[in-house]
Amino acid sequence: MITMYKSRNIGRIRLYEPDYSVLEPPCLSDIQVLVGVRNQDVYQLPKSHIAAEIWVKNNINPYWPRVLFRCIGVGNDLIPGPGAQYILRAMKNLRNALLRHGYLCNHIKVSAAIRASCAFPIHHWLERSLKNDYALFSSENVAVKDGGLSCFNLFDAIDGALHAFMQKAVAPGVEAVVLESGWPSAGNGEFTIAKMARV
Incomplete structure (x- = not known):
């Protein structure tokens, strides 16, 4: 390995x-x-x-x-x-x-690891998008735009939202590390949101 x-x-x-x-x-x-x-x-x-x-x-x-x-x-x-x-x-x-x-x-x-979905609310419309190209990293269009930032996939949106949350509500300068992510292609019809860790 x-x-x-x-x-x-x-x-x-x-x-x-x-x-x-x-x-x-x-x-x-x-x-x-x-x-x-x-x-x-x-x-x-x-x-x-x-x-x-x-x-x-x-x-x-x-x-x-x-x-x-x-x-x-x-x-x-x-x-x-x-x-x-x-x-x-x-x-x-x-x-x-x-x-x-x-x-x-x-x-x-x-x-310590936290689930990204627990760090901040995921809107209902975002959850509905889990089964499309936005979650599968194959979208060619901007799915979420926040000021000057554009997100083409779900991971970018979650990562950006977590960083914004930590900067404003937790502690500026605290690093976030991706520990693992679920695989939408697993075939069970469920989609796991990436887990993040505070370091």
Whole structure:
């Protein structure tokens, strides 16, 4: 898999959890890694800074700096939901653990995934457009125009809206990273909106 990534000049990879079969071999050099904290571990991290220390010791220390960790993603699909209440404290404990281990925050950031559809309302007309060329990246016409910005596809509109939301309502300068997107061609008649992460 890593050989295929490199052959196509893909410089970043997301691991949903620390996968030692991927992290152990030396082949990850030159690829930035976003490594996830398993959902079941997220519930333990807010309880004590010691749990976060152990997580960093077990999952970051053995591999850094050979593995270029770009980010730690806290949980998957926990926001929205009952697990969301644990995310912020888990992020803070992990960040403090990184600092105590000598990792500067500009080297390894701590993040959490949110669904783009939860960050801001998606209008009904936009949802109706999911099954057309706008969602499939094949539209030749501008579908959404906002001032001087033109969107030819659904991804551009969601990405632009999330950035605008974060600049005005959350924190200017906070980077958004695309973690994954659904595939409208999956054949099940449902369409998944791209998930974004705050870094």
